[in-house]
Amino acid sequence: MRLPTHLTVAALLRRVNDAGGLGVVRASGDAQAGMLLILLDEGMRVRAVERxxxxxxxxxxxxxxxxxxxxxxxxxxxxxxxxxxPDLWVIELNVPQAERFVAETILDD
Structure with a gap:
């Protein structure tokens, strides 16, 4: 069972912020089941991953x-x-190894 999207976003932002990075919500979507697009700010370039x-x-x-x-x-x-x-969540992360934070926080083992 998947956590509601708003809880997943909150956990991810907290982990990134606790690590000294910056995580911001660019657009919030459906709290329960919205899709999640994550912008990874890598300094000179920006790329995205989607859950x-x-x-x-x-x-x-x-x-x-x-x-x-x-x-x-x-x-x-x-x-x-x-x-x-309009249910899509868009968050931006600016932290070294941002994709690792995403994987560790939202992927099942």
Missing amino acids: MRDLDDRDILVPAGPTSGEERAMEDYWQARRARD
């Missing part, structure tokens, strides 16, 4: 959005996604 379910009904992280790493392109991407899906 999805695999065929075994387990959470996985899937690369999402443009691969150019340009901040403007990523901004346009998530805003277009959000326009189509």
Whole structure:
């Protein structure tokens, strides 16, 4: 059973902030079952991962959005996604090894 999205977001932001990073909600979606798009700010580039379910009904992280790493392109991407899906959560993380924080916090073992 998956935690409600708002609790997952809160746990992830707390872990990142406790590690000295910065985690912010760019857009909040449905508290219970909203999809989760995570922007990983890596200094010179921004990339995104999305939490999805695999065929075994387990959470996985899937690369999402443009691969150019340009901040403007990523901004346009998530805003277009959000326009189509108002339940989508968009959070941005600025911390070393951000994807590791995401994996450790939201993926099932």
